[in-house]
Amino acid sequence: MSILGTRVVRTEDPRLLTAGGTYVDDLRVPELDGAVQATFVRSPLAHALITGIDTSAARGEPGVLAVLTAQDLGSAPAPENEAPENEAPENAEADEAELVAAEESGEAGPGPLGGPFTEPMLAGGRVRFVGEPVALVLTGGPAGRYRGEDVSELVSVDYDPLPAVVGTAASLSGDTLLFPPAGSNVAAAGGARKDGGPAFDDSLFAGCEVVVERTIVNQRVAPVPLEVRAAAAVWRDGKLTVWASTQNAQLARVILAGALQLDPSAIRVIAPDVGGGFGAKIGIDRETVAVAWAARKTGRPVRWVETRSENMVAMTHGRDQVHSLTIGGNRDGRILAYRIDIVQDSGAYPRMGGFLPTLTSLMAAGVYDIPRVETAFRVAVTNTTPIAPYRGAGRPEATAAIERAVDLFAAEIGMDPAEVRRLNVVSPDKFPFTTASGAEYDTGRYADALATVLEAAGYDSLRAEQAKRRESDDPVQIGIGLATYVEITAVDAQAGETARLAVHDDGTATVYTGSSAHGQGHHTAWAMLVQDELGIPMDQVTVIHGDTDLIPVGVGTFASRSLQLGGSAVHKAAGEVKDEARRVAAGMLEAAEDDLDLDTGTGRWQVRGDPETALSWAQIAGQAGGDGLVANVEFKGDRATFPFGAHVAVVEVDTETGKVRHVRHVTVDDAGPVLNPVLAEGQRHGGIAQGAAQALLEEVVFDADGNPITSNLADYAAITATELPSFELVAMETPTTLNPLGVKGIGEAGTIGATPAVQNAVVDALAHLGVRHIDMPTTPERVWTAITAAQPSASQPSASQPSASQPSAAQQTGAQKAAQNGRTQ
Amino acid sequence: MKVTITVNGQEVGADVEDRALLVHLLRDNAGLTATNIGCDTTSCGACTVLLDGESVKSCTVLAAQADGAEVTTLEGLAGADGTMHPVQRAFHAEHGLQCGFCTPGMVMALVSLLRENPHPTEDEVRAGLEGNLCRCTGYHNIVRAALTAATEN
Numbered sequence: 001m002s003i004l005g006t007r008v009v010r011t012e013d014p015r016l017l018t019a020g021g022t023y024v025d026d027l028r029v030p031e032l033d034g035a036v037q038a039t040f041v042r043s044p045l046a047h048a049l050i051t052g053i054d055t056s057a058a059r060g061e062p063g064v065l066a067v068l069t070a071q072d073l074g075s076a077p078a079p080e081n082e083a084p085e086n087e088a089p090e091n092a093e094a095d096e097a098e099l100v101a102a103e104e105s106g107e108a109g110p111g112p113l114g115g116p117f118t119e120p121m122l123a124g125g126r127v128r129f130v131g132e133p134v135a136l137v138l139t140g141g142p143a144g145r146y147r148g149e150d151v152s153e154l155v156s157v158d159y160d161p162l163p164a165v166v167g168t169a170a171s172l173s174g175d176t177l178l179f180p181p182a183g184s185n186v187a188a189a190g191g192a193r194k195d196g197g198p199a200f201d202d203s204l205f206a207g208c209e210v211v212v213e214r215t216i217v218n219q220r221v222a223p224v225p226l227e228v229r230a231a232a233a234v235w236r237d238g239k240l241t242v243w244a245s246t247q248n249a250q251l252a253r254v255i256l257a258g259a260l261q262l263d264p265s266a267i268r269v270i271a272p273d274v275g276g277g278f279g280a281k282i283g284i285d286r287e288t289v290a291v292a293w294a295a296r297k298t299g300r301p302v303r304w305v306e307t308r309s310e311n312m313v314a315m316t317h318g319r320d321q322v323h324s325l326t327i328g329g330n331r332d333g334r335i336l337a338y339r340i341d342i343v344q345d346s347g348a349y350p351r352m353g354g355f356l357p358t359l360t361s362l363m364a365a366g367v368y369d370i371p372r373v374e375t376a377f378r379v380a381v382t383n384t385t386p387i388a389p390y391r392g393a394g395r396p397e398a399t400a401a402i403e404r405a406v407d408l409f410a411a412e413i414g415m416d417p418a419e420v421r422r423l424n425v426v427s428p429d430k431f432p433f434t435t436a437s438g439a440e441y442d443t444g445r446y447a448d449a450l451a452t453v454l455e456a457a458g459y460d461s462l463r464a465e466q467a468k469r470r471e472s473d474d475p476v477q478i479g480i481g482l483a484t485y486v487e488i489t490a491v492d493a494q495a496g497e498t499a500r501l502a503v504h505d506d507g508t509a510t511v512y513t514g515s516s517a518h519g520q521g522h523h524t525a526w527a528m529l530v531q532d533e534l535g536i537p538m539d540q541v542t543v544i545h546g547d548t549d550l551i552p553v554g555v556g557t558f559a560s561r562s563l564q565l566g567g568s569a570v571h572k573a574a575g576e577v578k579d580e581a582r583r584v585a586a587g588m589l590e591a592a593e594d595d596l597d598l599d600t601g602t603g604r605w606q607v608r609g610d611p612e613t614a615l616s617w618a619q620i621a622g623q624a625g626g627d628g629l630v631a632n633v634e635f636k637g638d639r640a641t642f643p644f645g646a647h648v649a650v651v652e653v654d655t656e657t658g659k660v661r662h663v664r665h666v667t668v669d670d671a672g673p674v675l676n677p678v679l680a681e682g683q684r685h686g687g688i689a690q691g692a693a694q695a696l697l698e699e700v701v702f703d704a705d706g707n708p709i710t711s712n713l714a715d716y717a718a719i720t721a722t723e724l725p726s727f728e729l730v731a732m733e734t735p736t737t738l739n740p741l742g743v744k745g746i747g748e749a750g751t752i753g754a755t756p757a758v759q760n761a762v763v764d765a766l767a768h769l770g771v772r773h774i775d776m777p778t779t780p781e782r783v784w785t786a787i788t789a790a791q792p793s794a795s796q797p798s799a800s801q802p803s804a805s806q807p808s809a810a811q812q813t814g815a816q817k818a819a820q821n822g823r824t825q
Numbered sequence: 826m827k828v829t830i831t832v833n834g835q836e837v838g839a840d841v842e843d844r845a846l847l848v849h850l851l852r853d854n855a856g857l858t859a860t861n862i863g864c865d866t867t868s869c870g871a872c873t874v875l876l877d878g879e880s881v882k883s884c885t886v887l888a889a890q891a892d893g894a895e896v897t898t899l900e901g902l903a904g905a906d907g908t909m910h911p912v913q914r915a916f917h918a919e920h921g922l923q924c925g926f927c928t929p930g931m932v933m934a935l936v937s938l939l940r941e942n943p944h945p946t947e948d949e950v951r952a953g954l955e956g957n958l959c960r961c962t963g964y965h966n967i968v969r970a971a972l973t974a975a976t977e978n
Contacts (some may be wrong), residue, residue, distance in 0.1 A: 008919055016925035017913045018903050020859025028856065143842055145849075154867065225864045226871055226926040226960050275861070275926030276928050308864035415882040519924030519961050676922045682962060686923065689963030713958070715870035721964035726947065750963075 021273035024230035039148030043127035070124035126212020128348035131313030164706035188354035208328030227275020233295035247558020257445025273547030274518035279389030295437030317389020359394030373436035403756035425772035479765025489560035493637030499569035507618035514554020515566030533574035535603030560745020576631035647757035687750020693719035695758035833901025870957030873930035878935035890959035921970035
């Protein structure tokens with residue numbers, strides 16, 4: 001029997017449970033002996049010109065090796081082991097020309113958009129968000145970490161404050177530009193706004209009996225991996241070695257090679273254990289580049305780990321879109337047209353360009369067969385922490401928007417939201433299905449997913465209980481929230497993934513994977529794939545990842561791509577090893593290759609019908625000669641896959657206090673055949689929690705001056721065990737045809753489905769009071785305010801055309817909030 | 826100042842700054858790196874250890890305060906023969922960990938919780954874990970691991 005699909009506990013765990021992992025800050029390797037500590041001096045202002053940096057007081061302190069600023073970036077790196085340069089930066093008279101020169105000096109950090117929006121390694125002439133790195137202090141000796149904190153306080157930076165641009169409305173006004181040479185705060189635009197002003201289709205909603213409009217906020221949240229960012233670097237004998245907490249060592253090497261102008265072969269990047277990433281550790285950030293640069297410049301090993309308070313302002317955040325939605329259809333429940341106009345707050349540096357809202361646009365139509373869909377987006381820079389992917393990266397935003405829009409439409413026509421969904425989902429006979437927003441869905445059974453989750457949740461009973469509580473005017477109401485979703489995984493399928501599989505002459509095997517585990521369980525999963533294909537027991541299979549000397553080519557772990565690409569690569573490599581073993585064994589047994597069978601139960605080869613001839617993997621590998629039995633493969637997908645599912649969230653809302661309790665969460669998440677239910681369920685659990693967290697609690701907030709209000713874990717409401725129920729997961733498996741395993745990605749599905757399900761549940765609990773929408777997070781204050789503002793008698797506005805739509809008081813509050821961009825409180 | 830702390834049965838002496846935190850003594854002086862630092866506001870619990878048998882967040886205890894005390898970290902939890910503690914075994918069986926970073930603190934917090942309350946309800950486990958953050962598991966399997974470990978009490 002195949003091991004695939006069975007519940008296998010992780011091989012990773014015993015080490016993590018008894019000795020703890022080895023994260024970057026845990027490294028006690030000889031190469032890092034005598035390492036100095038890096039501490040960043042960060043901007044306390046959201047927007048200012050730097051008019052001078054005085055490092056002399058800091059440099060005079062004992063134990064200080066160097067204080068580096070943007071002025072040091074242009075100078076050539078010090079030759080190996082040369083004494084560090086300690087020259088004081090001159091007071092810089094900053095002007096735009098100098099700013100651009102400093103930032104285009106070729107020493108820039110990761111900034112794919114480039115041009116005038118390039119993110120510098122250290123701020124030169126201008127700071128653009130609180131927490132932006134301005135200088136780097138290197139301290140040595142015992143307690144170097146504490147000394148670094150002390151000394152960084154002594155670096156005196158003169159700032160000439162500028163007006164802070166906070167929120168997309170302020171950005172789009174263009175009153176203050178973050179990048180004057182760019183001439184605009186809009187870094188990218190697309191869809192109907194591709195060429196500037198919107199070119200909307202005036203006839204999009206023609207023929208719709210009902211049209212509902214709403215502006216909603218998909219708020220900014222913080223990824224909060226439990227391990228903050230960390231790096232260590234050594235420059236020795238012309239080679240740079242960097243340990244980084246990253247989701248992909250190979251991409252980190254590409255970034256370092258570009259930023260430091262080194263040949264990639266002169267760089268080794270190692271990702272040791274990584275304590276969570278959630279998209280925010282794709283590649284490396286400017287701080288890690290600076291640490292590597294400092295190691296090269298000073299010739300000393302350098303190590304860095306940020307504090308959580310730094311992490312909350314300087315690691316990228318996620319989401320932060322404002323959606324202007326319009327949905328139209330008929331009173332029989334059929335949706336005919338949908339428009340989403342997106343403003344993406346990119347933070348200070350639009351490092352992803354238009355990538356996130358492009359994905360949001362692509363996935364705009366969700367699971368629905370909507371004849372007319374129009375999308376538009378603008379990417380607006382603001383004086384806040386940069387935005388980058390966070391679990392879902394553009395797709396949770398799309399799903400949150402369409403799922404809210406469908407509920408608004410259902411409320412408007414007075415139909416059960418489950419029925420509206422059932423009527424509009426793409427029917428199974430239409431796959432592959434191309435949506436009006438341009439996504440080509442591979443396989444899906446959306447109505448089945450919905451029916452299954454409704455049955456598992458006991459939907460009718462829940463509605464009956466809800467009716468009872470409404471009838472009795474119970475102060476604690478229940479809300480039932482639905483979300484049906486489809487998402488896109490392995491969006492970069494054609495980039496593929498690598499695997500190298502070697503079977504050794506002792507019968508054991510080693511897998512080198514370009515995929516990059518940071519909690520997902522790749523070591524267990526890849527070993528299962530090898531056992532299934534070759535019959536080598538998984539405890540005889542070693543899995544290695546995250547070292548560019550051993551695996552120079554790889555893509556990494558993000559976008560729910562690992563199993564479908566990295567796993568398919570391992571599967572393919574095992575197939576090639578098997579073919580090679582067959583050839584070798586045929587020679588050894590003097591038999592025809594076609595007459596040989598591999599018994600994957602025992603891992604032995606034999607001539608069919610002749611058990612006496614059995615050969616072990618050790619025997620065949622020993623005979624193979626050369627490198628032994630080795631396969632080096634790359635698996636590339638033709639295109640992305642589209643997992644889907646349906647969630648039901650149940651909440652209790654205390655109408656007297658606004659407090660929401662998430663009491664049940666039932667999901668169907670179909671990502672094709674499940675390799676190991678233990679791992680897949682774990683991904684779903686974590687995803688659901690992060691989705692619920694956005695709906696209920698979490699929000700990164702800045703004040704009007706761009707000061708972060710949620711800059712540590714005491715102020716940022718990272719979700720805890722007390723705020724979540726246990727989850728009820730229902731299995732469903734619809735394979736894709738796009739890879740040999742038939743699998744799609746599961747890493748982000750939970751988040752994508754849970755966010756709108758929980759938000760819809762909160763609104764549903766108050767629907768009878770006339771509440772139609774509450775922006776996330778649905779904090780007690782917002783819920784209480786919505787209840788207070790709602791007029792029960794005004795809950796059934798007779799809408800027909802958008803202009804005639806009369807939003808309730810609660811809706812106006814929400815719309816005004818959205819217009820003000822919700823963030824500045 | 827000089828402090829002497831018994832960590833996992835071994836005496837550790839160190840000359841530390843007055844302001845040195847217990848977690849840094851454990852990691853930098855005792856060389857025990859399982860205990861992680863996840864925040865700077867006593868919010869995340871990744872640094873949870875047992876101080877004279879009680880769970881504490883070692884980022885919020887000065888090394889000086891622990892002078893003369895006994896500390897148990899994750900490394901000291903398994904038996905001398907390597908047999909895992911019931912909480913460790915339950916985390917493995919129930920997939921109570923993914924990236925592993927919160928795990929040492931989670932395990933130590935639950936060891937302490939189950940000593941105080943050997944047969945907790947699910948709600949009691951969740952309340953007991955309020956000071957420990959996990960970003961990977963959604964807490965679902967951590968709660969199951971706690972309830973599984975409790976069956977051995």
